[in-house]
Amino acid sequence: MAIQGRAEKVELGDCAVLNYLVRRFLYMVPILVGVNLLTFVLFFFVHTPDSMARSVLGDRYADPAAIEAWKREHGYDLPRLWNAQARGLGRVTRTIFWQKCMPLLWLDFGRSDFDQHSIGEAIRTRMGPSLHVTVPMFLLSFGVTTVTALWVAYRRGGITDRVVLVLCVAFMSVSPLFYIIGGQYLFARVFRWCPFSGYAPGLDGWRFVVLPVAIGVLAGFGQQVRFNRTVMLEETQKDYVRTARAKGVSEPVVLLRHILRNALIPILTSVVVTIPFLIMGNLLLENFFGIPGLGSYVLDAIQRQDFAVVRAVVYLGTLLYMAGLLMVDLAYTWADPRVRLG
């Protein structure tokens, strides 16, 4: 009987997760449509296809015929929202909105405005280098900041705590540009410990990745440690911690077994919401270290006024961000079984 009861419960739990997932996905739809509309208004009403053609062609070559030709070639000659000349469904589908913005919903990113390369293809090939830098950065940063925060929380109120807090504020106050420029100068040029910039795929590439990863961890260190510490200190005030201490549980065990597990929930949230920035790669890091990832892709697109790429990346980033938030919610149930999905 007991076993049966347990099985029933698990089944119910799975059903709740599925139910919850479906509802979350339905909730995402209006937001994604909203994001799509926003980018549509920005890129096609504020900045019209005509001005886009002019900036790509350059002012010298932008006579009306050339602009029309460019628009036809890139599919921007259609009406924006409603095609009165077409028949039937074509009135809706033969428009810029349907041809350029709707495909993003099913992850068809289209072609670049600059040289017609497939954006989806480019994103796939550039994802690798970006992940190569950002996954180690993510894991290392999570580990280092959590351990530091635990250590500081253990020594709370003491001189260590004070010093680390001051250091954190100091770290937060320095521009990431300084870490990158300074780190590159010191370790690549003066000490020559690692290459100045460049990238190689696979494990051989570690030499190229070490410095960007270290700099990325350092740049986010102050903020994250402070946040983690605050969360952990909040936990130390709770009743269950007092009970544990009263029962004679040693302080390290209280920290590692009791406080850490409960503090992980808010820490996870703060960490996972940074996922879009991780997948995007750090724009600046990739640019400075010559890593051919998504970050440098975006920067190239900005320089070339390649609006199709910017649009695609904005949408992709939003999608990843929302996926990250969903993962946080699911992670809650793992870190804290009391959390009900509902």
Next chain:
Amino acid sequence: MNLGPIRFGSYAISNTVVLAILVATPFAVRWMYTSALWQRAWVELRERRGVVISAWVLLAYTAVALLDSVGGHPARRGPDGQLLRSADGQVIYEARGVTLLDLLLTPWRTAREKTYSAPWARRAFCAEFVRGPDGVLRKVYPPLKYPGRHPLGTDRVGEDVFYQALKGIRTAMILGVGATALAIPFALFLGMVAGYIGRWVDDLVQYIYTVLASIPTVLLVIAFMVVFGRGLPQLCTIMGITTWTTLCRIVRGETLKLREQEFVLAAVALGVPRRRILWRHILPNVMHLVIIASVLGFSGRVLSEAALTYMGIGVGVDTYSWGRMINDARMELARDPVVWWKLTAALVAMVGLVLPANVLGDALRDALDPRLRTETGP
């Protein structure tokens, strides 16, 4: 000093804003003195030395920014000081405006060298080959036009770095303060209305800020700046929008909580009109949260200006900013011997603003909202 005719032109707005700030400050200070919450916070803040120092540093930065915002276009003058006039007798004005800060910094603003010079140097940084009287080429470091004048050296085009660093303050302050100032009225109004009235207003406001907040900030800023082009007003607007989403969420959440409090219920029962409840009862109780969030967001905006300008989507090329200084100097560390002063000046100037802002932000949060305390001891 007789300046003669001045045209205000592009300075009309900033002159008015500075005037408005100067008029509004006494009222704000009076309000803070009369509010019990702020009085208590004031006493607490004044006892912490770091906070007092930070406040003074921030005041100094603000003063420089204000001085740099008051200005005009002076009339153009000939070599002997008489006014230049166009064919129809109109006075001609300089295209580039001059601010009070420029007038104060005239010795550094006008001291142009040929190219790089090190801090406090008396001779040029780059050697020149000069043929001596005996016909032999010699490597010499020619004396500077203004020896010992440049405390932070000069850059590639010979402009004083100390002057540039000070001019960058105004841009940073505009982004740090101006973006919030743009966002606060909208955030307060929409947040309070959404939280208090609820129903479709709430749904609409929530939908707008959820859509805006679900685009990662970096990407939203990039999309906006790519469409509208680089420039300080554009940057200020988009940073105002991103700040708005944060502030509006905070205000709405707090209003939802306050709506159920006894003092609001009492006001409703007494028949106080809704507008008055929002103004007299809700607003004063959400204001401190808005101020905390604004001060805490200040440093982020200042830092991101540098990064965005580096990416080519920040302020325009004719605006002085620390981001532009870093961007100009990006290749200077690769020179041999190293040219470090321009980069260092920009980064130090930035730290000098952001560090006190962070310290003050933390202290304000601790003093005004004990629930959010970072310094919770055992």
